[in-house]
Amino acid sequence: MFSVKSFLPRTLLGRSLMILITPILLIQVIATFVFFDRHWGKMTMRLAYSVAGETALIASEFENDPSPQQMQDIIGYASQHLDLLVGFKPGAAIEQKSSNFQPDAWKSHMAETLRGQLETSLQRPFFLAIDDDEKWIIIDVQLSEGVLSVMLPQRRLFSSSGYIFLLWMIGSSIVLLAIAILFMRNQIRPIRKLAAAAERFGKGRDVAYFKPEGAKEVRQAGESFLDMHKRIKRQIEQRTTMLAGVSHDLRTPLTRLKLQLAMLPDNKDVKEMKGDIQQMEKMIEGYLDFVRGEGDEEAQPVSLSATIDKATDAARRHGLNIESSVGRDTQLMLRSVAFERCLMNIITNAGQYGKHIWLSTQLDGKYLNIIIEDDGPGIPADQYDDVFRPFYRVDSSRNAATGGVGLGLPIAMEIVHGHGGKIWLEESNHGGLKVMIRLPV
Numbered sequence: 001m002f003s004v005k006s007f008l009p010r011t012l013l014g015r016s017l018m019i020l021i022t023p024i025l026l027i028q029v030i031a032t033f034v035f036f037d038r039h040w041g042k043m044t045m046r047l048a049y050s051v052a053g054e055t056a057l058i059a060s061e062f063e064n065d066p067s068p069q070q071m072q073d074i075i076g077y078a079s080q081h082l083d084l085l086v087g088f089k090p091g092a093a094i095e096q097k098s099s100n101f102q103p104d105a106w107k108s109h110m111a112e113t114l115r116g117q118l119e120t121s122l123q124r125p126f127f128l129a130i131d132d133d134e135k136w137i138i139i140d141v142q143l144s145e146g147v148l149s150v151m152l153p154q155r156r157l158f159s160s161s162g163y164i165f166l167l168w169m170i171g172s173s174i175v176l177l178a179i180a181i182l183f184m185r186n187q188i189r190p191i192r193k194l195a196a197a198a199e200r201f202g203k204g205r206d207v208a209y210f211k212p213e214g215a216k217e218v219r220q221a222g223e224s225f226l227d228m229h230k231r232i233k234r235q236i237e238q239r240t241t242m243l244a245g246v247s248h249d250l251r252t253p254l255t256r257l258k259l260q261l262a263m264l265p266d267n268k269d270v271k272e273m274k275g276d277i278q279q280m281e282k283m284i285e286g287y288l289d290f291v292r293g294e295g296d297e298e299a300q301p302v303s304l305s306a307t308i309d310k311a312t313d314a315a316r317r318h319g320l321n322i323e324s325s326v327g328r329d330t331q332l333m334l335r336s337v338a339f340e341r342c343l344m345n346i347i348t349n350a351g352q353y354g355k356h357i358w359l360s361t362q363l364d365g366k367y368l369n370i371i372i373e374d375d376g377p378g379i380p381a382d383q384y385d386d387v388f389r390p391f392y393r394v395d396s397s398r399n400a401a402t403g404g405v406g407l408g409l410p411i412a413m414e415i416v417h418g419h420g421g422k423i424w425l426e427e428s429n430h431g432g433l434k435v436m437i438r439l440p441v
């Protein structure tokens with residue numbers, strides 16, 4: 001199914017130019033058509049009419065009085081006042097010379113018009129030729145005494161206003177197009193800048209340089225974008241400060257509790273309480289990690305393979321069995337502390353549930369994929385989304401064994417989103433979980 005949309009230009013510049021240019025072109029085409037069909041046709045007809053009339057007049061004058069004096073007078077008069085070169089060959093007959101001249105459409109139209117006019121005015125046999133190189137038209141007319149030959153320059157039949165009109169049409173269209181492109185480009189530049197700033201913000205980069213400019217509506221959009229940017233930043237800051245404050249304040253009474261418990265005799269209840277406190281400490285660590293992940297670290301260009309190497313080295317130091325294969329190295333804009341935390345969260349998970357970890361990267365057009373797989377039990381597909389919610393854990397009975405808080409994946413997701421990327425889960429060929437991270441490069 002064809003849709004009109006697939007023929008339309010995709011950019012705003014292209015579309016606005018099309019809106020501007022199409023009606024003008026249409027008008028010009030119509031005007032050109034009307035001009036050539038009416039005006040030019042009529043002009044040629046009138047010019048041919050007068051040439052044919054003059055030729056006929058000369059012919060009949062020659063026949064009325066073929067004296068040399070009369071001929072001389074006519075020849076002189078015609079060349080002076082009519083732009084016609086007249087000659088006479090006594091006793092000759094017109095020969096149907098073949099001319100190798102191939103007239104183009106305009107010329108043949110002109111010749112046909114002239115031939116028609118000559119037929120009606122002359123009433124004698126004649127031969128018409130166009131000498132294209134010399135720009136002459138030759139009319140040979142058979143008279144009773146010989147052949148009258150009339151030569152006239154093509155300009156007597158041809159009005160150059162047609163060419164000039166065409167040139168005007170094309171010239172004005174080009175000038176118009178150039179001016180339109182110039183103006184439209186300036187109008188569209190602020191929109192492009194706004195789009196670029198929004199994209200940068202989406203990737204978690206600085207947009208402080210951005211200033212709203214351009215037409216009123218575009219400036220409004222730019223200002224709204226800046227307001228939104230400020231609001232979001234403030235919200236993140238508020239949340240971060242609050243979480244940091246709460247976690248920090250909770251630590252003190254928790255430490256006190258731990259000390260008090262340590263004084264009590266060891267029995268089952270105390271053991272359970274100690275376990276709970278340990279769990280709470282882990283949670284607070286998790287909150288603090290979460291908070292730190294959102295610190296005001298700036299994105300900086302870092303090498304992909306260096307980042308991956310750091311993460312795998314750390315994993316090996318923790319005794320994890322990890323295998324990494326990095327494709328072509330690239331420079332990435334990353335907040336590297338946060339991003340390493342993200343990788344470590346995922347690698348730690350993989351190490352907790354599996355024995356072997358595979359990490360690989362691949363460049364896919366404008367994206368970089370980082371893939372982390374393990375050979376553990378994996379996660380049921382219907383919980384792929386749930387595990388990204390804070391505190392969600394697949395099997396709470398595994399709680400004791402792994403002792404997680406349920407913040408690892410949510411933190412990882414925050415960080416990936418903060419870089420303008422995506423994170424999702426799949427089933428690994430190695431039997432366990434496959435975590436996919438896709439970052440714009």
Ligand SMILES: Nc1ncnc2c1ncn2[C@@H]1O[C@H](COP(=O)(O)OP(=O)(O)OP(=O)(O)O)[C@@H](O)[C@H]1O
Pocket residue numbers: 286345349350351353354374376377378379387392393394395403404405406407408409410432433
């Ligand atoms: N590689 C994996 N294999 C199997 N299950 C996993 C894997 N990674 C995560 N999960 C499941 O997803 C849940 C959420 O993981 P997440 O990292 O968010 O929390 P956690 O590991 O339990 O705690 P935390 O990372 O905060 O210490 C885990 O409890 C676990 O059930």
Ligand SMILES: [Mg+2]
Pocket residue numbers: 345348349404407408409
């Ligand atoms: Mg985890």
